Amino acid sequence: MIVILKPEANQTAVDHLIHNFEEMGLSTHYSQGAHTTLIGLIGDTSKIDMDIISANEIVASVKRISEPYKATNRKFHPNDTIIEINGKKFGEGFFNVIAGPCSIESEEQLISIAKDVKKSGASFLRGGAFKPRTSPYAFQGLQNEGLKLLSQAKKETGLPIVTEIMNLNHIDLFNDVDVIQVGARNMQNFEMLKELGQCDKPILLKRGLSNTIEEWLMSAEYIMAGGNNNIILCERGIRTFETMTRNTLDISAIPLLKKISHLPVIVDPSHATGIPWLVKPLAKAAVVAGADGVMIEVHNNPAxxxxxxxxxLTPIEFDHVMKIIDSMVATELKKMNR
Structure with missing residues (x-):
C-alpha cells in the first residue's frame, strides 16, 4: 500500500502518521521525490481502513499495490535508486563496467587482468573465488585463497571487487568484498537472500536460468525485506529452446524493469551467449536499452x-569494446543533458 501525501504536508504531521503505521506493525518507507511524496507500507495491510487514512488532512490519496513485489516496485519508490560504491554510481543514467576473469587462477593472472581492464576504463574488478560448476569434477575455484588475491588486486589497482557467494558459512570471508554477487543458481536460495538482507554490502542479484521477471523481483524483495536496499539486478540470459547460444539474452527485460522497478539493472553479455564475438553487439544493445552497466568476462589467455x-574476451578485445561503449554512453548522456 502507498499513501500519497499532499505537497503542503508538514514534517511533524508526516512523522506522526509514520509512527501510527509502525505501531500497527507495518514497515514504512518514506520517499520524497521532485513531484510526489509518499509513504510505502509493507506488511499485512488487509485490515487498514483506506477511508480513515484518506480522511487525514495531509493525505492526498491511498492506493493498494496489486503486484506481489512491493519494496522493489516503482509505485513504492518513484525515483531511481542510485547505489554508490567507492565513488562509482549505478542507476539514473550512471553507467559502469565490471570486468575480469570468470575464475581466479593465480596472482599473476588476476593482477595482470586487473591492470588491463582498469587501463581500458572498467570501474570494477570481477573474479570468481568460489565457482558453481555443473560437473563436480570441474575446477571449483581457489576459494579463500582467491578472495585474498582479489583483495591484493584491489590494493594494487584501486578497483572495487565483485565476487559470488556460494555458501552463507563463507560470509565472514567477504569483509573486503565491495559487491556480493548472488549467482543464477542461488537466485531463489531464500535463506541466503534473507541473510544478505541483514548485511550492509551492495548485492548484485543475477536472474535465474529459467525465472520470470516477477520471480526475480520477488527474490530482490527478500533482500529488501531484511533492510538492505542496495541491490543491482543483472540480466544474464535465460534458458530457452535455442541451442546456438549458451542462453538467450532477454534484452526486453531492461526497459521493462526500468519501468516497473526503481532498482538499477546491468547486463552480462558473456554468460548470455557464451560466444565472445557476440559480447560487443549485446553490450551495445544494453546501452541503448537503458541498462546501468555491463559485466564482461576478460582473460589474458582464454584458450x-x-x-x-x-x-x-582478451584484454585487447575488451579495450575495443570499451571504446565503443564509452562513445555510446557519452551520446546517451548528452540526450539526458547530464
Missing part, C-alpha cells in the same frame, strides 16, 4: 582458462 574461457 587455457580453467573456467568459461570460450566466452571470455
Amino acid at each position: 587455457k582458462a580453467l573456467c568459461d574461457g570460450p566466452q571470455s
Whole structure:
C-alpha cells in the first residue's frame, strides 16, 4: 500500500502518521521525490481502513499495490535508486563496467587482468573465488585463497571487487568484498537472500536460468525485506529452446524493469551467449536499452582458462569494446543533458 501525501504536508504531521503505521506493525518507507511524496507500507495491510487514512488532512490519496513485489516496485519508490560504491554510481543514467576473469587462477593472472581492464576504463574488478560448476569434477575455484588475491588486486589497482557467494558459512570471508554477487543458481536460495538482507554490502542479484521477471523481483524483495536496499539486478540470459547460444539474452527485460522497478539493472553479455564475438553487439544493445552497466568476462589467455574461457574476451578485445561503449554512453548522456 502507498499513501500519497499532499505537497503542503508538514514534517511533524508526516512523522506522526509514520509512527501510527509502525505501531500497527507495518514497515514504512518514506520517499520524497521532485513531484510526489509518499509513504510505502509493507506488511499485512488487509485490515487498514483506506477511508480513515484518506480522511487525514495531509493525505492526498491511498492506493493498494496489486503486484506481489512491493519494496522493489516503482509505485513504492518513484525515483531511481542510485547505489554508490567507492565513488562509482549505478542507476539514473550512471553507467559502469565490471570486468575480469570468470575464475581466479593465480596472482599473476588476476593482477595482470586487473591492470588491463582498469587501463581500458572498467570501474570494477570481477573474479570468481568460489565457482558453481555443473560437473563436480570441474575446477571449483581457489576459494579463500582467491578472495585474498582479489583483495591484493584491489590494493594494487584501486578497483572495487565483485565476487559470488556460494555458501552463507563463507560470509565472514567477504569483509573486503565491495559487491556480493548472488549467482543464477542461488537466485531463489531464500535463506541466503534473507541473510544478505541483514548485511550492509551492495548485492548484485543475477536472474535465474529459467525465472520470470516477477520471480526475480520477488527474490530482490527478500533482500529488501531484511533492510538492505542496495541491490543491482543483472540480466544474464535465460534458458530457452535455442541451442546456438549458451542462453538467450532477454534484452526486453531492461526497459521493462526500468519501468516497473526503481532498482538499477546491468547486463552480462558473456554468460548470455557464451560466444565472445557476440559480447560487443549485446553490450551495445544494453546501452541503448537503458541498462546501468555491463559485466564482461576478460582473460589474458582464454584458450587455457580453467573456467568459461570460450566466452571470455582478451584484454585487447575488451579495450575495443570499451571504446565503443564509452562513445555510446557519452551520446546517451548528452540526450539526458547530464
